């Protein structure tokens with residue numbers, strides 16, 4: 001049995017809290033092993049709330065004393081909280097508790113990261129700090145006093161006082177406890193200012209450890225651009241005098257939107273040309289924007305309960321995607337987002353962990369910070385915007401901010417602002433929030449010539465496969481963006497959005513001179529799997545002529561998948577037409593280099609495994625690995641001349657800049673190098689590695705050398721150069737595992753776990769090695785089963801230390817049902833071994849039992 005008998009929480013059981021909180025005062029007397037937290041909280045009965053005992057959450061707290069209206073009380077304390085008789089009217093609660101940040105390795109609540117104090121309260125970490133109604137619908141203004149000799153003492157809101165050994169912060173905006181934050185340490189700041197549209201002067205700081213000052217400029221610039229963008233696009237201004245960001249080395253996730261005090265995993269904010277890749281820069285820009293945007297979508301308007309998580313996350317992801325598109329390229333960003341959606345969310349939605357965008361039950365909420373809630377949640381908003389149009393979308397958002405500012409809301413509130421703005425009935429659309437699984441849309445078409453032009457008919461049919469707990473599915477509202485091309489390549493029907501709402505529906509296009517070639521699901525207008533027979537010729541035609549950049553890319557993708565699937569099945573494959581089309585695309589100088597780089601990237605191994613599984617086959621990871629390798633060699637051999645030219649032409653002169661243009665050129669150059677390395681024995685990669693003055697080119701060269709098994713010297717040099725930079729060393733650890741040849745991956749990962757720098761309690765380092773192995777599909781699924789066992793051993797070891805990260809990493813096994821009986825047998829054995837671990841956390845227990853179910 002797990003330590004605390006796991007309880008399932010249901011959306012249907014929601015009831016408001018018995019009391020409201022008028023004001024919170026907290027005092028922290030910081031000490032590593034024994035921090036005292038004094039709370040003074042004014043409560044008042046919630047009008048019309050269901051009667052019930054007064055209950056405050058609290059876990060792992062040592063209660064020193066408690067008082068109500070000044071009189072000592074003795075509450076009844078359990079492992080999850082306390083109950084206490086309280087007066088009928090308003091009252092003041094005071095408590096003093098002791099906690100131990102030093103021994104808090106779960107990184108939830110108040111903990112220490114290399115001598116710095118910091119907090120993580122989302123979702124339910126505040127209850128490890130003091131007794132409180134730790135639920136998002138209880139919102140209150142906070143005042144915080146921190147007592148410590150450390151030089152920098154931060155909390156939410158505005159600074160309202162400080163002296164020798166103390167500082168006080170006041171946050172006037174009512175907030176739920178999950179947005180509370182505190183930081184104390186020997187930190188230095190990179191400071192700047194921003195003036196809001198209405199003239200408010202805001203002080204901006206990025207706080208880091210001494211030595212990291214030179215890695216703040218880019219994050220600061222991204223922050224200012226985010227602030228300006230939210231004013232221009234959503235009319236949202238910042239609402240405090242200061243905005244602080246802190247970089248923390250030990251952090252379970254990417255970053256956290258605490259009011260006025262965002263806390264970031266250092267990997268999600270620190271950047272310099274020498275230590276960060278172009279991809280790092282782009283990710284950092286997106287995460288800074290995401291956390292900043294939460295100030296309105298999440299903080300000013302928050303979630304009523306954790307089932308509504310997508311209310312803030314789906315919307316904020318959608319907003320950060322829009323932002324990145326505006327900053328860089330919409331076409332490229334859309335392709336990247338779809339790659340990520342298919343790679344992570346489709347994988348989840350098509351396996352044992354599938355759940356609705358708004359789940360209806362959970363055991364541990366930390367297990368629901370998923371690609372479905374975040375990425376599919378964002379897709380749902382994109383569909384809504386497409387259906388109502390841009391103007392109505394922004395009107396509905398204005399209404400949302402107007403109507404719900406200061407509230408804790410639901411998906412119903414969210415959809416209602418769209419209904420009120422547009423007069424539309426969104427009850428069918430709402431199924432996107434309730435129904436799990438990736439819909440399949442089958443397309444059949446008909447052409448009938450006629451005297452006044454012919455009629456082209458698209459027959460669409462939708463089905464959603466069963467998912468855990470949801471055997472039967474209902475039809476969804478699917479916006480299908482379609483354009484038609486004439487056989488000579490002209491666009492005869494520009495993009496229009498078909499509203500596909502029935503199980504089966506026909507859409508007609510009349511008056512056409514000849515049978516058109518359809519471009520369906522332009523811009524990936526809905527998160528579905530399109531099933532349509534398409535010839536290699538037609539794909540090549542769309543690749544050459546489609547005006548929609550997403551579908552142009554998608555056509556090439558489809559061709560690549562055909563080639564790979566057929567090769568794996570031992571059938572003749574359209575390799576020649578694929579290589580021709582790829583050549584034409586790569587050579588087309590009218591196309592953005594970043595786009596060409598994406599086109600040159602072949603489907604990932606895991607993507608191919610899912611594709612094969614979807615078509616009814618049992619994927620063999622080694623076959624996929626070899627087929628990809630073979631195709632890459634073919635491309636290298638046949639396109640060597642062009643690739644060599646691209647490699648030379650795309651060299652970026654001048655100092656490194658992480659903008660879209662330069663990084664696009666570097667990514668096309670890297671794509672070329674990755675093929676060329678297969679035919680030049682690594683000559684170019686070695687030269688590039690030796691001469692690189694930025695991490696993008698250094699790491700790019702290193703990956704190519706690893707890919708051909710010729711990286712020993714480079715790895716050693718890289719380590720010598722970067723041994724004192726933890727973030728760069730994470731790359732060193734991760735890359736060797738994720739790019740190891742299949743039969744050596746487990747051995748390599750195991751060796752790295754014995755390395756002197758393998759600090760397994762640091763989530764970034766653990767993820768680099770153990771997560772890196774899971775990201776090497778052929779290595780992870782090596783028929784010996786060695787990787788399964790190694791990952792399981794480490795999950796068992798990490799679980800008591802950090803359940804949240806352990807549970808998250810257990811998703812390495814979520815695809816196990818795709819594979820053959822031998823592999824399934826070995827995985828089952830390991831999962832059962834994990835499940836049987838005495839004292840296994842609630843987090844991991846829930847995940848493993850869902851994966852095994």
Ligand code: PHE
Nearest residue numbers: 122123253255256257291369
């Ligand atoms: N709310 C954070 C975000 O989306 C993610 C997060 C969740 C971070 C839980 C920490 C813990 O930006």
Ligand code: ZN
Nearest residue numbers: 290294313316
């Ligand atoms: Zn978020």
